[in-house]
Amino acid sequence: MRTEGAVVPEAGFRSYYGRPVIKPPVWHEPHMPTYLYLGGMSGVSSSMAVMARLTGNPRLARSARLAAAVGASAGAALLAAELGRPERFLNMLRVFKPTSPMSVGSWILAAQSGLSAAAASADLAELLPAAKDMALLATAGDAALLATGLTGPLTATYTAVLIADTAVPAWHEAYRELPFLFAGSAMAAAGAVAMLATPRAQAGPARAVAALGAALETAAGTVMERRLGMVGRPYREGRAGRLMGTARLLTAGGGLLAAVAGRSRVLTALSGLALTAGSLCTRFGVLEAGRASAADPAYTIVPQRERLDAAP
Amino acid sequence: MAECHPVGFQWVMEAKARGAKVFHVDPRFTRTSAMADRYLPIRAGSDIVLLGALINHVLDNGLDFRAYVLAYTNAATIVSEDFRDTEDLDGLFSGWDPDTATYAPRSWAYAATGEQPPAEHAEGGRRHAEAAGPETYGAGGAAAHPSPRTDPTLTHPRCVYQILKRHFARYTPELVERLCGIPGAAFAELAEAVTANSGRERTTAWVYSVGWTQHTVGAQYIRTAAILQLLLGNVGRPGGGIMALRGHASIQGSTDIPTLFNILPGYLAMPHAHRHEDLEHYLEREGGETGFWGNRRSYLVSLLKAWWGEAATEDNDYCFGHLPRLTGDHGHYTTVMGQIDGTVKGYFVIGENPAVGSSGGRAQRLGLANLDWLVVRDLTLVETATFWRDGPELETGEMRTEDIGTEVFFLPAASHVEKEGTFTNTQRLLQWREKALDPPGDCRSDLWFYYHLGRLVRRRLSDDEIDRPPRELTWDYPVHGAHREPSAEAVLREINGVGPDGRALSSSTQLRPDGSTACGCWIYCGVYADEVNQAARRRPRGEQDVVAPEWGWAWPANRRILYNRASADPEGRPWSERKAYVWWDAERGEWTGHDVPDCEIGKPPDYLPPEGARAQDALAGTDPFIMQSDGKGWLYAPSGLADGPMPAHYEPHESPVANLLYGQRANPARRTYDRPESPYNRPGPLFPYVLTTYRLTEHHTAGGMSRPLAYLAELQPELFCEMDPRLAARLGLGNGDWATIVTSRTVLEARVLVTGRMRPLRVEGRVIHQIGLPYHWGWGGGGLVTGDVVNDLTPLVLDPNVYIQEGKAMTCDVRPGRRPRGRAMLDLLETYRHG
Amino acid sequence: MAERMGFFTDTSVCIGCKACEVACKEWNQLPDDGFVFEATSYDNTGMLGASTWRHVAFIEQSRPVQVPSDPEAEDSVDRWLMSSDVCKHCTHAACLDVCPTGALFRTEFGTVVVQSDICNGCGYCVPACPYGVIDRREGDGRAWKCTMCYDRQLGGLEPACAKACPTDSIQFGPLDELRERAEERVARLRADGHEEARLYGESPSDGVGGAGAFFLLLDEPEVYGLPPDPVATTRDLPAMWRWAGAAALSVAGAVALAFLNGGPGLKSGTSLNGGTFLTGGAGPKGRAFLKSRAFLKGRALLKGRALLKGGTR
Numbered sequence A: 001m002r003t004e005g006a007v008v009p010e011a012g013f014r015s016y017y018g019r020p021v022i023k024p025p026v027w028h029e030p031h032m033p034t035y036l037y038l039g040g041m042s043g044v045s046s047s048m049a050v051m052a053r054l055t056g057n058p059r060l061a062r063s064a065r066l067a068a069a070v071g072a073s074a075g076a077a078l079l080a081a082e083l084g085r086p087e088r089f090l091n092m093l094r095v096f097k098p099t100s101p102m103s104v105g106s107w108i109l110a111a112q113s114g115l116s117a118a119a120a121s122a123d124l125a126e127l128l129p130a131a132k133d134m135a136l137l138a139t140a141g142d143a144a145l146l147a148t149g150l151t152g153p154l155t156a157t158y159t160a161v162l163i164a165d166t167a168v169p170a171w172h173e174a175y176r177e178l179p180f181l182f183a184g185s186a187m188a189a190a191g192a193v194a195m196l197a198t199p200r201a202q203a204g205p206a207r208a209v210a211a212l213g214a215a216l217e218t219a220a221g222t223v224m225e226r227r228l229g230m231v232g233r234p235y236r237e238g239r240a241g242r243l244m245g246t247a248r249l250l251t252a253g254g255g256l257l258a259a260v261a262g263r264s265r266v267l268t269a270l271s272g273l274a275l276t277a278g279s280l281c282t283r284f285g286v287l288e289a290g291r292a293s294a295a296d297p298a299y300t301i302v303p304q305r306e307r308l309d310a311a312p
Numbered sequence B: 001m002a003e004c005h006p007v008g009f010q011w012v013m014e015a016k017a018r019g020a021k022v023f024h025v026d027p028r029f030t031r032t033s034a035m036a037d038r039y040l041p042i043r044a045g046s047d048i049v050l051l052g053a054l055i056n057h058v059l060d061n062g063l064d065f066r067a068y069v070l071a072y073t074n075a076a077t078i079v080s081e082d083f084r085d086t087e088d089l090d091g092l093f094s095g096w097d098p099d100t101a102t103y104a105p106r107s108w109a110y111a112a113t114g115e116q117p118p119a120e121h122a123e124g125g126r127r128h129a130e131a132a133g134p135e136t137y138g139a140g141g142a143a144a145h146p147s148p149r150t151d152p153t154l155t156h157p158r159c160v161y162q163i164l165k166r167h168f169a170r171y172t173p174e175l176v177e178r179l180c181g182i183p184g185a186a187f188a189e190l191a192e193a194v195t196a197n198s199g200r201e202r203t204t205a206w207v208y209s210v211g212w213t214q215h216t217v218g219a220q221y222i223r224t225a226a227i228l229q230l231l232l233g234n235v236g237r238p239g240g241g242i243m244a245l246r247g248h249a250s251i252q253g254s255t256d257i258p259t260l261f262n263i264l265p266g267y268l269a270m271p272h273a274h275r276h277e278d279l280e281h282y283l284e285r286e287g288g289e290t291g292f293w294g295n296r297r298s299y300l301v302s303l304l305k306a307w308w309g310e311a312a313t314e315d316n317d318y319c320f321g322h323l324p325r326l327t328g329d330h331g332h333y334t335t336v337m338g339q340i341d342g343t344v345k346g347y348f349v350i351g352e353n354p355a356v357g358s359s360g361g362r363a364q365r366l367g368l369a370n371l372d373w374l375v376v377r378d379l380t381l382v383e384t385a386t387f388w389r390d391g392p393e394l395e396t397g398e399m400r401t402e403d404i405g406t407e408v409f410f411l412p413a414a415s416h417v418e419k420e421g422t423f424t425n426t427q428r429l430l431q432w433r434e435k436a437l438d439p440p441g442d443c444r445s446d447l448w449f450y451y452h453l454g455r456l457v458r459r460r461l462s463d464d465e466i467d468r469p470p471r472e473l474t475w476d477y478p479v480h481g482a483h484r485e486p487s488a489e490a491v492l493r494e495i496n497g498v499g500p501d502g503r504a505l506s507s508s509t510q511l512r513p514d515g516s517t518a519c520g521c522w523i524y525c526g527v528y529a530d531e532v533n534q535a536a537r538r539r540p541r542g543e544q545d546v547v548a549p550e551w552g553w554a555w556p557a558n559r560r561i562l563y564n565r566a567s568a569d570p571e572g573r574p575w576s577e578r579k580a581y582v583w584w585d586a587e588r589g590e591w592t593g594h595d596v597p598d599c600e601i602g603k604p605p606d607y608l609p610p611e612g613a614r615a616q617d618a619l620a621g622t623d624p625f626i627m628q629s630d631g632k633g634w635l636y637a638p639s640g641l642a643d644g645p646m647p648a649h650y651e652p653h654e655s656p657v658a659n660l661l662y663g664q665r666a667n668p669a670r671r672t673y674d675r676p677e678s679p680y681n682r683p684g685p686l687f688p689y690v691l692t693t694y695r696l697t698e699h700h701t702a703g704g705m706s707r708p709l710a711y712l713a714e715l716q717p718e719l720f721c722e723m724d725p726r727l728a729a730r731l732g733l734g735n736g737d738w739a740t741i742v743t744s745r746t747v748l749e750a751r752v753l754v755t756g757r758m759r760p761l762r763v764e765g766r767v768i769h770q771i772g773l774p775y776h777w778g779w780g781g782g783g784l785v786t787g788d789v790v791n792d793l794t795p796l797v798l799d800p801n802v803y804i805q806e807g808k809a810m811t812c813d814v815r816p817g818r819r820p821r822g823r824a825m826l827d828l829l830e831t832y833r834h835g
Numbered sequence C: 001m002a003e004r005m006g007f008f009t010d011t012s013v014c015i016g017c018k019a020c021e022v023a024c025k026e027w028n029q030l031p032d033d034g035f036v037f038e039a040t041s042y043d044n045t046g047m048l049g050a051s052t053w054r055h056v057a058f059i060e061q062s063r064p065v066q067v068p069s070d071p072e073a074e075d076s077v078d079r080w081l082m083s084s085d086v087c088k089h090c091t092h093a094a095c096l097d098v099c100p101t102g103a104l105f106r107t108e109f110g111t112v113v114v115q116s117d118i119c120n121g122c123g124y125c126v127p128a129c130p131y132g133v134i135d136r137r138e139g140d141g142r143a144w145k146c147t148m149c150y151d152r153q154l155g156g157l158e159p160a161c162a163k164a165c166p167t168d169s170i171q172f173g174p175l176d177e178l179r180e181r182a183e184e185r186v187a188r189l190r191a192d193g194h195e196e197a198r199l200y201g202e203s204p205s206d207g208v209g210g211a212g213a214f215f216l217l218l219d220e221p222e223v224y225g226l227p228p229d230p231v232a233t234t235r236d237l238p239a240m241w242r243w244a245g246a247a248a249l250s251v252a253g254a255v256a257l258a259f260l261n262g263g264p265g266l267k268s269g270t271s272l273n274g275g276t277f278l279t280g281g282a283g284p285k286g287r288a289f290l291k292s293r294a295f296l297k298g299r300a301l302l303k304g305r306a307l308l309k310g311g312t313r
């Protein structure tokens, strides 16, 4: 009996009683994956709101503005809740650290939530009778909105860097594809929300965003898993594998539905819900795959050992 | 050693780094084995075979250090023609009395040289053995003739050398393989290393602890090592010796100034009610007239003066009559039997947890439950203080709290960091410690307790004659602080002793037999020399030579290596430059060197004692073993041991194999208590495995000091047993499972650690599996972790010389799964006792 | 900055006494880690964590051994490796890099320390560490790890664990000196026939730029629970941002195109596929979409990733 345990049946692979080498991410469910979803949804919603405003689609613009604001602030709240010391949330903005994706992301998120909130409030304020003549407010709102055209896409994609800049093999090795996976997932999520929240006649671009997002996510996911090889296994196996598989189905199905839904109430609803669920599943799945790849020493040791053995 | 003396083990590592080769002999592969160059797995209880075979190897091949052996040991001494060896009597020495199950040691003596000591003075005999007499030789030996007949050619058939040779002739490498389970090649490597590394230029050291002592032949284990070391010239020389690694922080101190029933401070024998009526009587019989023990009157009278001061006068034998007397065995286990039988009514337990730490845990608790009163002084509420409300016998229904009449007083004690005083370590080094912080709450030092208890008792004394001994005690230490803490330095100074001028003495050679000096422990005389607390010296090792004489103070006389006269040849020159330690400086006419020479500094090597000389004057300039009456290292012990003048292999009391050497299976003189509370395992297939018990680095003894500490408890949180993979497979046990371990004393459960570190041994043609159990757990004691009490498994059987329990080798059975609870457990036990 | 201080842990002389583990807990007043029997040799604390900053690993290695005169070969222990692990105080410390609050900082001794009053428990450092050292403590919510006894060093004392180590398995000192000493030690062990002796973490050219706490091991690092070739992933951060930037641009572009291209048709409420998509073949609008710039851009973008990928290699 080799007491020095090798739990994972990997040829020639040795470990310390099968214990993980690295620490799995400590982030909690549902906080963190839900935040990833909300951030993505908010970011792309902002992009959509900007475009809707520019192309003169006020209903879509309004729902996207609102979705962006709600998503960003709810996301920020979840993030605060996730912290071990929520009362120290503001310590995030103590410094700006380019080497820390979380620091960069915190500033992006702060900007995104502030701007999107401003943009949304200005928009909502117009509904109030007293605000009818406040042109200044509307201008300010529009300026904020335009600014979210910058922060939005960053909010939707920085989270990929956030998780890829860790020792978690299934994340770090996927740092090329993850931003596109998250971008696609965010587009699908934002498109879905806008589809559901906007009169169907005005929701065409939302459906297009949703369908494009679904396509992007599916493509990025496929490429990622193929390229990762052994390290990609956590995305296919276990709970993460089930979540990712479900996400794949929901996203592809929802995307197709979005493409054909047109003004069909039922199809829109089905598509929107499927895409939302799909996007959520993707986020939970990615987080879980990371956890699984950290918990199993094989994913840390085998690639590193191969790298060493290949080195001259 | 790495496990239990990790701090000391750093020096082994340092020696290793300098090229020393380290062998480790143990039934288990331990942390020590991991660091050793060679690990030799051995069947627990068989070391005399291994050591005996090494002796045989040396003698057979003439590898002994002849110049050393001739000059410094009793190899040439002729032994009485009445002596018969175990080889002649199938495992018994001459003098065996089957009725009393003791030896009469007369026939072991040196051959007569005319005048003989009276028969009753010969050490040994039943009374002597009963009072653990042999243990009183901690600082020397029993009396023997100072100048016996010798044969320097070592060819006389009755000279010690030839007797040894015959005695150990059957201890061969083949026997080692058959009985110990050590293969021939491994033995050969050990034998080669030990002999090649001894002689003029090199020395070998043996290090042991309770793996050697806790056997019914424990004292003889050490004797075997001593014989080997003397033959190889490895005693009294740097890098040589037999190091006893002692236990509790000051356990050495507590034998020097004893907590033992049979000795007074400085290894003076405790007077016996029937053997020692008065001082003269006592002095006549306890110890020889020659060698340093010849001064024992000075030592004892000074002790009596320290205790009874003015009251001790020449007219009243210096209050010798005040000393308590032994009537027989008052050792720990006999006392417990007395409790069970109702003859012992009250009990002080100070810094001990016998309900967990002592063998036969159930018997211990039955005894405690039958007392009128019990005082426990400890740091925590140990199991010994709480057995009446949560002991395991309550679960089985053997005891009910409401039936237990013992009144228990628990008195919280201050710990070692909460009081000042000395520790005496394994190297006889006294190290003074300051108090680091005040004890919390009602915790008080033991010194405080005894002092004030004595004070209160003395207040209640009458003028009656029976109260005289305590009334006349000197009991006047300066006290300080709110709690009136007695001064530990004042106590140390009293131990050191004072001269007629009231000034601190500087050496035990100043002690006088006329009552003009007082000294609490003659071997500690000098620790307060020049009115300075020498134990408090702390000069770093970098600021002095390797002997480091200015770190603490070593008894006797700050000497770091005992009997170091043997480090020089008979002419007083170092055996070699490399091993130079002390030597005779002819120009200055005195001994000098790196250490304090262990002989009279001005006695030249060519000194020959005049006829009729006494004490040290009776020793020649070539006699290094100055506590012995003949100044020699004893390869053969003509007296003083309860179980024979030479070691012989006996099986443990409980053993799965027969004794291949003798018809006599176990040590005939071993002390047994065959009682229903604690029966022995019947031989046979019911108990097929060897069980040994031991310690873990992570815990301390009965656990009272480690189980309550989170940082230690988390490191070893549960009782476990170690077993080899093959046995585990046979029992269907996996790593981490539960196993039940059974002896006829009890049934307990432990988690299983399956490990190749336990190696099954092929002994006498069959595979013997050994089970290892660390013994640190108990059910309570304020512990963060709990577990069954391993000592409930162990038998009550003792070494006859020092009354240590055989905790290292016994038989047992192992069953998969957890143990039954309550009544069902007793039922299972019954099937093993009678089934 | 003062001289860079470090640890050289020579596992070939570690006796597994765990004095280092206990001394660290004692000095830093850490909580216990629970009382669980792990049945993993003599190790019941498992690995480094928020409350265990020194951890002693025990590895029993067996090989078949013939019991004398017994036909059955027995698997018996060959050696028992013990090794005390600790934070590596990396030259390029991923934990420090990613910490968003600046709670983790580099001291004047070149060590990496968490300031517990600034840490907000974001937990980011935890998966960032390639050695699995730092962890967030449940209940307390902050991240904790070895400080290399910053407080003791400030007071001129050596770290508690090194002080307690009886065999000098843990050596503390200026990193340069330690590296020299380690080279000598490994050379000596090899000369004595211990071919398997090797240093781990001593090389400034490794993935973390060299560890401030490095080791002499007697087997592969993974046997001790150490990563064989750890990398501070922040090394790839610029590339990661480039990829994320490309993705962000794709989002902006795709969204823009969804609006611009969809144009009036969508405004009038026609579905993308002109209602015929489901019944076979793309309708006129659908066909228009498939040829649209948005679609082509998207495809190009997806393809472009391959180019980009080549570019960043």
Ligand SMILES: Nc1nc2c(c(=O)[nH]1)N[C@H]1C(S)=C(S)[C@@H](COP(=O)(O)OP(=O)(O)OC[C@H]3O[C@@H](n4cnc5c(=O)[nH]c(N)nc54)[C@H](O)[C@@H]3O)O[C@H]1N2
Pocket (backbone or CB within 6 Å): B001, B003, B004, B005, B025, B026, B027, B028, B030, B042, B043, B044, B045, B046, B047, B208, B209, B210, B211, B212, B245, B246, B247, B248, B692, B693, B694, B695, B696, B697, B698, B699, B700, B701, B702, B808, B809
């Ligand atoms: N960490 C720690 N240190 C301690 C203590 C503690 O409890 N914990 N206790 C202190 C005390 S009181 C003492 S007395 C000392 C004891 O110190 P040690 O004697 O070292 O302690 P043990 O572990 O009881 O036994 C030593 C070894 O003897 C082996 N052994 C058993 N039977 C035999 C045998 O027949 N032959 C041989 N050759 N070996 C055998 C056991 O497997 C064990 O490895 O330690 C002291 N130091």
Ligand SMILES: Nc1nc2c(c(=O)[nH]1)N[C@H]1C(S)=C(S)[C@@H](COP(=O)(O)OP(=O)(O)OC[C@H]3O[C@@H](n4cnc5c(=O)[nH]c(N)nc54)[C@H](O)[C@@H]3O)O[C@H]1N2
Pocket (backbone or CB within 6 Å): B210, B214, B247, B248, B350, B351, B352, B353, B354, B356, B357, B358, B359, B377, B378, B379, B380, B382, B413, B414, B415, B416, B446, B693, B694, B695, B700, B701, B702, B703, B704, B705, B775, B790, B791, B794, B807
């Ligand atoms: N099976 C098995 N049994 C064994 C052994 C074995 O190897 N195997 N070894 C034996 C040996 S060698 C020994 S020494 C014994 C030890 O057995 P015990 O002496 O019964 O056990 P300890 O736990 O050492 O008990 C010492 C107690 O003293 C307390 N204490 C500490 N300091 C002080 C102080 O300053 N004052 C007072 N009043 N109390 C203090 C501690 O809290 C602790 O509870 O166990 C023996 N039993």
Ligand code: SF4
Pocket (backbone or CB within 6 Å): B004, B005, B006, B007, B008, B249
């Ligand atoms: S506990 Fe004390 S006596 Fe025991 S090894 Fe450690 S320092 Fe030495």
Ligand code: SF4
Pocket (backbone or CB within 6 Å): C087, C088, C089, C090, C092, C093, C094, C095, C096, C112, C128, C129, C130, C131, C132, C133, C134, C145
């Ligand atoms: S080992 Fe981990 S925790 Fe320690 S400095 Fe390096 S990255 Fe940070």
Ligand code: SF4
Pocket (backbone or CB within 6 Å): C098, C099, C100, C101, C102, C103, C104, C114, C118, C119, C120, C121, C122, C123, C124, C125, C126, C142, C143
């Ligand atoms: S948990 Fe604390 S130390 Fe770790 S990255 Fe977050 S703020 Fe920094």
Ligand code: SF4
Pocket (backbone or CB within 6 Å): C023, C024, C025, C027, C028, C053, C054, C086, C145, C146, C147, C148, C149, C150, C159, C160, C161, C162
């Ligand atoms: S350096 Fe200090 S904090 Fe770090 S492991 Fe050692 S004792 Fe603990």
Ligand code: SF4
Pocket (backbone or CB within 6 Å): C013, C014, C015, C016, C017, C018, C019, C020, C021, C056, C082, C083, C084, C164, C165, C166, C167, C168, C169, C170
């Ligand atoms: S203190 Fe030293 S010898 Fe003991 S476990 Fe730690 S590193 Fe090893």
Ligand SMILES: [Mo]
Pocket (backbone or CB within 6 Å): B210, B246, B247, B248, B251
């Ligand atoms: Mo002991």
